[in-house]
Amino acid sequence: MTPRVHANPAFPWSHVIGFALSIVFTLIAFFAVTGHALAHRPLLAVILVLAALQILVQLIFFMHVGQDQKPRYHLWLFGVAMFFFVVFVVSSIWIMTFNTPMS
Amino acid sequence: MAVMMEEVLPKQAGPSRTGDNGPVRLELSTADGATKIFGFWMFLVSDVLLFASLFATYVVIYTHTADGPTAAHLFGHDTAGFLAETLALLTSSFTCGLATWEMHQGRAGRLKMWMGITILLGLVFLGLEITEFRDFVGQGATMQASAFLSGFYTLVGTHGAHVTMGVLWMSLILYQLARFGLNAVTARKFFIVGLYWHFLDIVWVLIFTVVYLTGVM
């Protein structure tokens, strides 16, 4: 397997790309929100997707998760942890809004 | 072309390993180092769930403002403030990445320089955050004023406390690098604090989105 990131030792390209992406994503999200670019729900969806992309950027370009030694059990566990992150947050909202059907 | 292990590895702690993806990175060059890095990932797993609980609590109570300031009111005042925090932290993640890169090139001097810059950016972030908190408290938005504010200060403050720990920890490693030079042990130590630093960026991205952006939406 060829390492994805350190292919070119002369210049840290991948770090620069990662940084550029993270700044771009941040600015898009920020101006989309402050400029009220979309209606509430689609806007929320967009910024959440951008956040997810940002996380991937950190993981791939800075934490180098693609090139760790195999087997990558730590990534499996980290992935499951992210899954439970979403589960705990979303289900807390679900449970705490008490969608009791009213008579 | 990664640095030759022997050059920077005067004495290593355990049997060395050759990985299946070419030359082995310094921090993974000992079994002990690889195990510690794995262990640190496990710590990060637990930290993910720690923040999950804080986020879960925040989203459940963030509308509970008890007639005090709302999120829109509070963060809408000064959107540039939290944007600046975000940019500072993202940049520090980048400089920390550059430090790792230099480490992999075996250039201890530049490694230390980028680490120093990372620490400075971390301090800038903390400075901005403290200013923000003081500003809010000045407006009467204390932690005791409402459930929303309790949640806000605790979630953002816990991240801030992590960053503070990160700054202290990275300074300690910087000192060790200066004192003992770059070897398998210090390389591993820096690599781990680097992982921590990038992870704090992940958390911040979520805070930026879930707390600040939805707050002013």
Add this chain to the structure above:
Amino acid sequence: MGDGLANTAGHFFVTGDPLIIGSDVAIVLVSLGIVFVLTYFKKWKWLWREWLTTVDHKKIAIMYLLAAILMLFRGGVDAELMRTQLALPNMKFLSPEHYDQIFTTHGTIMILFMAMPFIFAMFNAVVPLQIGARDVAFPYLNAISFWLFFFGALLFNLSFVIGGSPDAGWTSYPPLTELQFDPGVGENYYLLALSISGIGTIATGVNFIATIIKMRAPGMTLMKMPLFTWAVLGTCIIILFVFPVLSVALALLLIDRLFGAHFFTMMYGGNPMQFINLFWIWGHPEVYIAVLPAFGIYSEVVSTFSQKKIFGYKSMVASIMAITIIGNLTWVHHFFTMGAGPAVNTFFSISTMAVAIPTGVKVFNWLMTMYRGRITLSLPMMWALAFIPNFALAGATGVWLAEAPTDYQYHNSYFLVAHFHQALIGGVVYGMLAGMYYWWPKMFGFKLKEKYGKWAFWFFNVGFYVCFMPQYILGLMGMQRRMYTYPADMHWTGLNFVSTIGAYLMGIGFLFIAVQIIHSLLHMEKDLTGDPWGGRTLEWALPSPPPHYNFAVIPHVTARDEWWERKRRGEQDAFLPRPEAIHDIHMPKNSGVPFLMGLCFFIAGFGFTFGWMVVGALGLLGVLACLAHRSLDQHPDHDIPAEEVRRTEAALGRL
């Protein structure tokens, strides 16, 4: 703070209740006794060098085990006091306040300071040996874990003597636990003690995952790992996922209480239900944290004493992993009665029941392991056998509780109390006792005598049914949990009385275990074989107890029941080290810092409990100093020269 101080001083030492004064006196006398004995025999140095500073997993295991048994006793005395109070209606044995403190400390101690250290004792005693490792991945961290547990437990038990115990149940629901309703320090003790030991628990989770993933002997693939080790892996994964959630729940409540925040208060928008939500996100998986290691022990014991391979190994692994994941998705069944809506309740009913599927598979596989085997009724096996009907019933009633519509009738009644004792005692305590009897020779180098052990078994087991079967019926009769007494006209008297008798029988059973241990100590029968039961896994290839580096030469594993297969082929000698294969062994050095760090946490915890922020902050600074000290330590390890290893092995007759 001055005012607060004067105020607390008056309440500082708990006075008034004769039982508590009795306990105070007992605790002081025992402490003085220990100090005296240590001084008289000049053992202080020995204590420090051999135990307080050790990073050896085998010694840490022994300390955990001791603590667990002590806490079983403390929690058991609580239980006997409660049962005595409930034996007859309108009893005046305990005041309501005192009763409330006792069920709170009983539940908290049993789960967090008895079950948890007990499973950690087993992790530490067994896992490195089973996977052919010299120690855990992070021995120093392991010591920290122990001392955090220890000082957390100490802090919690201190509440009994200084300041007053928590009294709002082991679940500690706000707003009852907010300052408004609970101004004393008891609740702070609870929050801080659990937080401190919780950090240690997370560290243990990290440690054993790393150990199991990274430290296995060559050749031991995941699918060749003994089932106990698999169970520990599952347990630790759950720990990593849910203990942080408990930490947050406790921290938020503490922030409410110490800093006047409003997470869970009734006023200013606090939402108490979110505590309950967080608590059970941890609390439900916690019961699987306690029971999975027990399942692992049963797998080892049943297979060994049936002299047969474990049946359906792959299913067993799959079911452990299924419980690990699904177990995290069921927590709402603890508050179906909150009325979060039928969609929520239905979802969590079904996810809860889903756990019965993998658990059932395990039960059937244990049965089939015994089928066509040769069953020896030794003590570990007796506890394992007694577990099966017990847990089948506990599981069945669990499934009944899992259906929201019927849970509305069972919730918080004695039916629930009976369910969880059957799962916790029949599942966890039996498992831990089985494990203790099974690995005792490995840990201590001598066997426990069977005689008193059998008495203990029968008293405890019969006592169990006598104590808890009536409670199912009491629940259906409408008796609520956490009532310090009940009226005479409810027809609850007879069953309560029977239940109390059962509790006494269990107490007698426990006393027999104590007698058995003391008797075996006095008439020690050394285990010279290293393999007293005809074991199957690597730990039995070592002498009892193993030398502190465990394996002079790391073995090469080729099969699931490696040791058993070797014995069958007459190749036991393959595990004896050849002198030329022995090299220097790299081991961690002992260190006093973990102990000091625990002490610093203790000081911080004590300070915050009483709202002395300066003391608390100083304690935390001490913790930071300990961490920095460790980071700066460039030589935490040392080498045991090959020559010394050869000498040790020769002395053990293995060369």
Add this chain to the structure above:
Amino acid sequence: MHRSSRWKSITALMAGVGAALLTAGCGEEIRVFQPAGPVARSELQLIWLQMGLTAVVIIPVILLLAWIVIRYRNKPGNRAVYQPDFAESRTLEFIWWAIPIVIVGILGGVTLHKTYALAQSPQPDKTPLKIEVMSLNWKWLFFYPDQKIATVNYAEIPTDRPVQFVLTANGPMNAFWVPNLGGMQYTMPGMATSLWLQADQAGEYYGHGGNFTGPGFTQMQFRVVAKPESDFEAWVRQVANGAPDMSRGEYDKLVQPGTLGELSFSSYPDGIFEQTVMDEGGKYMEHDRKMLENMMSHS
């Protein structure tokens, strides 16, 4: 021989204890088994179903265990088969993955159905009686919004008419439970949740708090008296005419911690229930607002 006799005596002992237990509580004291209305009855049906379905596996497991232990004991002369390598069987494993799945499937289906049903009125075509229930430290306060009366530690209801209990707490969380009428629900500060119950037999039913609230919790017992509609109305008139008023001050006194006997009030401060819910945080709960608007329109 010696062993099995010990097993026998143990079994005999257990059976004896079991029988003693059953006779000890076989009358109407096992309240969950004595449903006095459709809700409790529906819950009891599920109890029988779950008992039956779990018994189908649990009893065989226990019997199998006993048989295996006796059959495969390691004693000289035991001629039962010994197969130390018999460790896999696809068919067998398939069977015991399948059986629990089927059982859980059935129970899950019934649960789905019943959980939704219990969230509705047991008889949607009948006008329900509404009672607002407030748990206090350490007493139960009942408001009748349509009758404008209030009681403490007891409630009367008409038979054959669905009753909607709207629950809240002023103080720590408790739970409202009348086992003969049906299962419980939490009373939570700052929230108003709804619980449907109905009595179809006249009688006096035991009720108790279901969630610990401190030292007075044990005394939080109350009665629910079910009587025919006409008797119920007579009782309402009697309270409305004969009982004292509940002033604001009286209410504030009730909220103070303490235990009490039974009380009746011919009136209570207007909107006190709704106000309490809102004050304790109800304004953040979307469903509370809906629920209370709903209540107001009725009263």
